Amino acid sequence: MASLELPAGLVGTTMGPSLQEVDARWLMAYAAALGETGAGYFDTRRPAGVHAHPLFPVCYEWPVAVAMRAALPEDISVRSVHATHDLRIHRPPRAGDRLSVRATVTRVEPRRAGAYVLSRYETADAAGEPVTTTEYGSVYLGVGCPGPDAGAAAGTSREEAAAPSRATPAGDVPAPAWSASVPVAAGLAHVYTECARIWNPIHTDAAVAARAGLPEIILHGTATLALAISRVLAQEGREPGAVTRVTGRFGAMVAMPSALTVRGHAPEDTAEGHRVRFDALAPGGGPAIRDGALWLARTARGSTHT
Numbered sequence: 340m341a342s343l344e345l346p347a348g349l350v351g352t353t354m355g356p357s358l359q360e361v362d363a364r365w366l367m368a369y370a371a372a373l374g375e376t377g378a379g380y381f382d383t384r385r386p387a388g389v390h391a392h393p394l395f396p397v398c399y400e401w402p403v404a405v406a407m408r409a410a411l412p413e414d415i416s417v418r419s420v421h422a423t424h425d426l427r428i429h430r431p432p433r434a435g436d437r438l439s440v441r442a443t444v445t446r447v448e449p450r451r452a453g454a455y456v457l458s459r460y461e462t463a464d465a466a467g468e469p470v471t472t473t474e475y476g477s478v479y480l481g482v483g484c485p486g487p488d489a490g491a492a493a494g495t496s497r498e499e500a501a502a503p504s505r506a507t508p509a510g511d512v513p514a515p516a517w518s519a520s521v522p523v524a525a526g527l528a529h530v531y532t533e534c535a536r537i538w539n540p541i542h543t544d545a546a547v548a549a550r551a552g553l554p555e556i557i558l559h560g561t562a563t564l565a566l567a568i569s570r571v572l573a574q575e576g577r578e579p580g581a582v583t584r585v586t587g588r589f590g591a592m593v594a595m596p597s598a599l600t601v602r603g604h605a606p607e608d609t610a611e612g613h614r615v616r617f618d619a620l621a622p623g624g625g626p627a628i629r630d631g632a633l634w635l636a637r638t639a640r641g642s643t644h645t
Contacts, residue, residue, distance in 0.1 A: 343415055345447060345454050347485040354406045355441035359399040363389050363434040365536070369398060372527075372534035373565050379578065388434045393572075393582040393633075394565040396426060396471040400460045401537045403442045404475065407458060415482055417551070421560040422455065423476030425586045429469040431579070437465045445474075447484055454482040515602035517574060521566050521619075523558060525596040531562045558593040563627050567619040570601040571633050575615060583612055584634040591625030599627060612636050 366389050370380035379390045408416040432438065439462065446457035460473040524530075528542040537559065540547040548556045564587055572579060593599065603617040613635040619628035 343418075343479075343481060344483040344485055345415065345456070345479065346411070349444050349447050349456065349485075352407075352410065352444045353441060354410065354443075355403050356439040357399075357403045357406070357441075359402070359438045359440060361391075361399065361432050361434060361436040361438060365398065366391050366395065366432075366434060368534035369395050372531045373562070373569055375569060390579045391432045392565060393428065393431075393568050393579050393585060394426070394561060395432060396428070396460075396462065396473060397561045397565075398535045398537065399432070399438055399462065400440055400442075400473060400475070401535075403440050403460060407442055407444075415479055418453065418480045418482055419477045420480060421475070421589050422478045423457075423474070423586075423588050424561075424564060425474040425584075427472045427584050428582060429471060432462075432470055436470070438470060439463050439465075442475075449484045450478055453478050453480040454484045513604060515618075516605045518600055518602040519570050519574070521570055521599040521601055523566075523593060523595050523597045523599060527562065527595055528556055528558050531559055535559075535561070537561070553592070555594055558595060560589040563589070563593050563599065563619060564631070566599060567601045567617055567628050567631060568633060571603050571615050571617050574603055575606065575635065577635055581635045582633060583636050585632070587628045587631035589627070590629050591621035591623065591627045593621050593627050597622040606635070609634070 363383050367381050370390070370392050373392060375392065377390070379385065380392070381389060383389060408419055440460060441462075442458050442460045444456060444458050446455075448455050455476060455478050457474060457476045460471075460475055462470045462472070464470050532538055532543050539559070541551050541553060542548075542556055542559050545556055564585070567587075568582070568585060572582070599622075600620040601617060602620070603615055606613040606615050608614075611634045615633045615635065617628070617631040617633065618626055619631065621627040
């Protein structure tokens, strides 16, 4: 049995609201950190304003994520690693938005590596209309769960609880239709941290990373996922506003400098839109992102990448 254990009654815990103001400077900085060059990300003369990168929501969700971790004992909170991500974009965030972000723990269950905690981040605009919803899964390494079935929020089946990280339906996945190498610069983690306003020192402070048992600083999981999303959009020739959903699981660490290999499949028509499955391999060949999928609207929320 693990010597550390999550507190009982964690499911249902809520945090927020956290009020966040989105401006063009933040949107542009995030895009620049990812190496985007399209004018749509930077031209403030556009009537609709600059684009938000599809993964920009991680930026305004971060303060609530920090508060959620801070609610746990420190010797447990420092063991958190981002494991799964499922983002639904109801409408893209934009400059001038005043957003309210709330988080709720919806599931807790044991895994081989530790305790899996799934939280739902719900973001609404000033009118109360939904902007994004994220199912954010973390594993607390070496931490146990309170009781044999600490489990799921009401209404979740045992089958769903057994595989919360599955991003795409079961079945054979064909060989990738394309692959591309994406460079990871030596200073990318530092640039991403400042531009995203996401501060986690294991990504930028070698001493902190060493105390956490890492051989060196590593790239943020969300940065890795964002780079992969950018490559998929470029391959498909679509604007960021076309993205309605992104899912994926995090795996191998990404060191710097290095390069990712992003591999994608031909789009598939689904009830949610055109789905593009993808993954991203770390330099050693391990899956940095696995079971990745991106859904694109059939109608023109965005059609050309500019």
